[in-house]
Amino acid sequence: MTHDHSAHVHTVPARKGRAVRLRKGESIKIVNTHGHQVCDTWAFSSDDPTEFLSMEHTRPTIGCIFPTRGHYLHSNRRRPILYFAEDTSPGIHDTIIAACDDYRYGLLGCREYHDNCTDNLRAAMRAIHAPLPEVPSPLNLWMNIPVDAKGAIGWCEPVSKPGDYVVLRAEMDVVVAMSACPQDILPINSGKPVDVHYEILAAL
């Protein structure tokens, strides 16, 4: 699937990234069109991009490592930056794993350049002339990383189904960046990275 469904639905191409600007009150609907795709997601304050969505500040605030519908996601200044307004999937999203990068694929045995979420973030931000002061740990939508009582982590396939979506509402003016994760060595994308889609929803 490489074409938009309509004038309002946009594509994050398989293995690539996109960034978009949202005004406070607007929302982004991110659609797991094929059901088994992880989408690394970031948000940066438009006023000052050194304030951004922070997993390590969100976890203590929501009291959980798995954010889902009803949670306010927090910035590194402990302010709500996104509100997790809807989630039609079972609510399994990861907050503990860094975005993949060229170092990661090198360690996994790649000898050539491999698309990666960190470079996708950089390219997506550059494409809309948005500054990127650092690379925060992402919200990995649909990434299924269970953690057992001893802290051991697993690398599992998404439990979402085709067409599942989340809606994230901007609690301040933000740039939201997404990467359709190109991981094709570990099973997190069921081995086959594909597109995701998104739509901007007007403020209610």
Place this chain on the structure above:
Amino acid sequence: MTHDHSAHVHTVPARKGRAVRLRKGESIKIVNTHGHQVCDTWAFSSDDPTEFLSMEHTRPTIGCIFPTRGHYLHSNRRRPILYFAEDTSPGIHDTIIAACDDYRYGLLGCREYHDNCTDNLRAAMRAIHAPLPEVPSPLNLWMNIPVDAKGAIGWCEPVSKPGDYVVLRAEMDVVVAMSACPQDILPINSGKPVDVHYEILAAL
């Protein structure tokens, strides 16, 4: 306890921070002198401080959210930056919670300035003229944050005992920063922030 045990043992005063330079192969022994104190810990490459100890890159590399003896701790460029050489405590250390900061204490009800680990990091780095490009998520030594199978987190007292220590060996030239966490509202320091001590150990 406010005095050093010897010429070789240094103090991180209660509620404050310290930073020290280590050459590759040297180690730092950090002592939980009173047994119930959390020590937020960071490491930055001396050559390029934009490379630093990263919790989100370490977790996938060691396959666990609780690092302890025998683990290589990784940088945001996926290189070993510290080796967790010794740990006399039960190995309960946190990687998922951000350093406390003035925003945090504001949300906890403080109306006046409260000492915090983020400002302690900044001051400790300034004190030795070491640059601080960003504030990474810390390794919270002895911080006891259990995570259940549903991802819910708890805020518990340390399980370490007086005199427990860890030894972290530098895998590259680094600046190590520590903060004796001033959290006195939540139970993570058993309600009473105190000193920790450290010693630099020569390369073997």
